[in-house]
Amino acid sequence: MHWYEHDKTEREKWLAALISSTRLVQFDTVFITQHIQILPGCEQIARNALKWISKPIKHNTAPTSVYKKPRKQRLCLLAIQNSTTLPSKQVKYLQRYNRALDVWQRCCEVEYLDCIYDLVLHHESLLFFGARTHGLQKHTTIKRLDLKTLTWNKTVKLERRRDELCVALYGDNIYTFGGFDGSQALNTVEIFDIHKSCWQPRASMNVCRYGASTDVYDKKIYIFGGWGADGKPLNSVEYYDPKKNVCVKCTNMFEARGRPGLALLNHYIFIIGGHNNDGALTSVEQYDPQKDSWITISLEHVEQFGISAKTMSGHEVYALTERYYLSQIVTVKTPLSVYGSNLYVEVPNNFTNKLQTKFLSRH
Incomplete structure (x- = not known):
């Protein structure tokens, strides 16, 4: 967040790519809603992460994106x-x-x-x-x-x-x-x-x-x-x-x-x-x-x-x-x-x- 706040105009174009490479499910839902979903270009990324968090821990198929995949049960x-x-x-x-x-x-x-x-x-x-x-x-x-x-x-x-x-x-x-x-x-x-x-x-x-x-x-x-x-x-x-x-x-x-x-x-x-x-x-x-x-x-x-x-x-x-x-x-x-x-x-x-x-x- 500090990286983006430092130069919003120049760094906004890279923001979605940066956020999509993070493991958002490691964060709390309130943090994602209040700090990630409001960022330009990150609305859908945040919604997908929130949807994934709400699912049970066990899944029959592997996640398709890095930002969805949890390392382990938290x-x-x-x-x-x-x-x-x-x-x-x-x-x-x-x-x-x-x-x-x-x-x-x-x-x-x-x-x-x-x-x-x-x-x-x-x-x-x-x-x-x-x-x-x-x-x-x-x-x-x-x-x-x-x-x-x-x-x-x-x-x-x-x-x-x-x-x-x-x-x-x-x-x-x-x-x-x-x-x-x-x-x-x-x-x-x-x-x-x-x-x-x-x-x-x-x-x-x-x-x-x-x-x-x-x-x-x-x-x-x-x-x-x-x-x-x-x-x-x-x-x-x-x-x-x-x-x-x-x-x-x-x-x-x-x-x-x-x-x-x-x-x-x-x-x-x-x-x-x-x-x-x-x-x-x-x-x-x-x-x-x-x-x-x-x-x-x-x-x-x-x-x-x-x-x-x-x-x-x-x-x-x-x-x-x-x-x-x-x-x-x-x-x-x-x-x-x-x-x-x-x-x-x-x-x-x-x-x-x-x-x-x-x-x-x-x-």
């Missing part, structure tokens, strides 16, 4: 509000992170979505597990957002009412860990059998916990921190081995952490922020699963908890709070356009484009 980061601070019955939004523009953009309205749940992307649907209403009532509902049809459905319920449980997707199975049922913390582990469409109990955790964080590494599901049976934050760590059906204790974290952020990078697991007896934390701990050992990383920034974390670009860990999108070098990148604690999930780009196109058509 994932888009979605932010989903999960806060107890928002008023009841307020419209909430799913937001996408636009890497090209370095901004968060609303892409879907979600009315009356409950709070303090966990979610996974499973079979081209977002599944929301366990939650509480704004009246603090726990429930067993599992809500399913079908990303193909953009419709909400209900699926098999949880066996027990709870919120603040942890959910992990391992292979084609869904595992749940702990949670709070309104009176006590739980140590339960359950697996959803997709073939029988039912929940089955598994070996319990060594510690009752809720508000913990999970990650899958080396065929094991690790569970970090949370709050215990006495309501105090935990520094305990354990992993569940799906093959052996056993929970094994690991070396404790240096600090107790409720709702810490978590990200996996270069065979290390990073635990970011969280909440302990003295308040929110600024520190980051790095866990080596192979050695079962910890080191502390200094992070000079405001306290934060109830956050998530993501590995972006394959070489950086980002802490994602309710207000900021931060890199490990503590540079404020982009504020979210709404307030409230959020969960984050990576979704195939073509589904996110559908969500945003439908949203923009109504506004």
